[in-house]
Amino acid sequence: MSNLINETIQNIQPLNKVAMDLAKERQDSLTKPTGCLGRLEELSILLAGIQANPRPQVKRKAVIVMVADHGVVAEGTSAYPQEVTAQMVLNFVHGGAAINVISRQIGARVVVVDIGVAADISDYAGILHKKIAPGTQNMCKGPAMTLDQALRSIETGIEIVNAEIQKGLDIVSTGDMGIGNTTASAAICAVITRKTPDGVTGRGTGLDDKGLAKKVATIDRALALNKPNPADALDVLAKVGGLEIGGLAGVILGAAAHRVPVMIDGFISGAGALIAAGLCPQAKDYMIAGHVSVEPGHKTLLDYLGLKPLLDLNMRLGEGTGAALGMELAETSCCILSEMATFAEAGVSNKGE
């Protein structure tokens, strides 16, 4: 493992229990029956533990959208052509994608990263150019990446989130774009959660039954050929993963090392979270699941990670859209904790008084 990755992992510390206890104490003093804001209360307490601050704040928000292509699309596992990946980057740049709209509404900045788009988009302004390779190799013919590429993808994610933290960042959402990336994510999910691919593979952008069967068979072949080691997250990432998935794993590790909460988006982000947790189980404490996607493997991996999603809105877009909605709830939870009056301040009688 590289120095950057090792140092980052060593900096990931447990949640701050003192801050959590103080946040819980304050929640219980606010003018509402104890616990009646349910998951919003829990979320504010978790954020206190992550930020080591009894009054956490979620004002400065970013969505990091990692974009890459996948050689496995040559097997015909996606409903959309590969050129859509690069076209969508331009859509992000112009502010026309769903994640742009949601981010404008919630006041989050969108950081788009070419970490492995198959087309030459080096002239696109307004994105970070960090291409490691023009897409992965076809995992049905051999490993998707070299070990060095996999390491570089993680390092890139760490570097990018570190730079965003330098600019000021209270919370970060993971986002992705890449035609074919539900195939890589299903492969990672199957290996690490020890399920068979047919149980964790979904229709992605809209496969029919025949397309879905082909996708499952493709993953079966890739796993049989590459034999990724479930106990070695880096091996799994390199053999059947993707450059954006490694990048997101790096974002998660880098954020956790700086006590910045990470809102996890859908299935691809979840695959990144599996890699991050494989490299550093402690990083799970810094993950919050923004939503549960329609992709069947997403619930499997959230259960595996011990994460309970905030939202369940039948979404399956990626880009960080579900995570961005979750960030809004995180902000609400912190505003409630900080801004509500206590029973004493408001002169309201508490239960049993």
Add this chain to the structure above:
Amino acid sequence: MSNLINETIQNIQPLNKVAMDLAKERQDSLTKPTGCLGRLEELSILLAGIQANPRPQVKRKAVIVMVADHGVVAEGTSAYPQEVTAQMVLNFVHGGAAINVISRQIGARVVVVDIGVAADISDYAGILHKKIAPGTQNMCKGPAMTLDQALRSIETGIEIVNAEIQKGLDIVSTGDMGIGNTTASAAICAVITRKTPDGVTGRGTGLDDKGLAKKVATIDRALALNKPNPADALDVLAKVGGLEIGGLAGVILGAAAHRVPVMIDGFISGAGALIAAGLCPQAKDYMIAGHVSVEPGHKTLLDYLGLKPLLDLNMRLGEGTGAALGMELAETSCCILSEMATFAEAGVSNKGE
């Protein structure tokens, strides 16, 4: 029925299918796989049908918080003393309650209405003074309200939402405060959904097992004594309801008559929705369930009304808190519909092209 109520009901029209078809057509042209934003897409299409506008907007938002007391608290059915109702009104006025915090965050105005607080709070500034009675009567001794009071509560809700619509209103949330009002709501829910009280009665602000059993027995007695007619919503409201519940039913009817979507909050708002739907089944088309509460009767009544909640965050506060969070999602859904680029605009290849 009064002229105001009758005229309001007559003005409630079906959803506008042309606007819905146009909104669906646009959703399918936006740069994302068809249907991949799930409930956000459905919500935008419903809002188009409600507002009769293929590009609905949810910018001007209000939460109407109806506040009243309940004579049934004399039976010991609440964990908090009755004076908390008036104390919480002052908390709303000072901006220290949960609904104030959430409304500030989402840019909604909060309209607090004394429609039946047991204390004299006529000197409180910043609220609407519409007291019909100082709380209801104890429904274990006779009807909670006279028929005239029940009618006045509904009329008051209509008048208030009409005035808000005059000021400019794209969407409205229902909210409530009133010690004892989960007891009245459970009674209404049991009668109208034809369940026994034990299946739809919950712990409210925090009863223990013994308190819960007493609450169920209290409702059993009130129903046996008053024999409300399940087919006559006004009879149910008068006999076992509450002034704030009637007020919320009026808000729903008035909003629906003006094609303004109504985000329904928790159990008390749901009881108001049952009354509104009983008076005018067409009004259901204008209701959106912001969330599902922990109160067990809430899911029962949402199922009865055919409403699927947007959020499930283990909340049980009322005040309109869950509905306000739902309004934020409604706004997001409209921004997506209006602001996302189409495949043609963005030059992105669509599926199969």
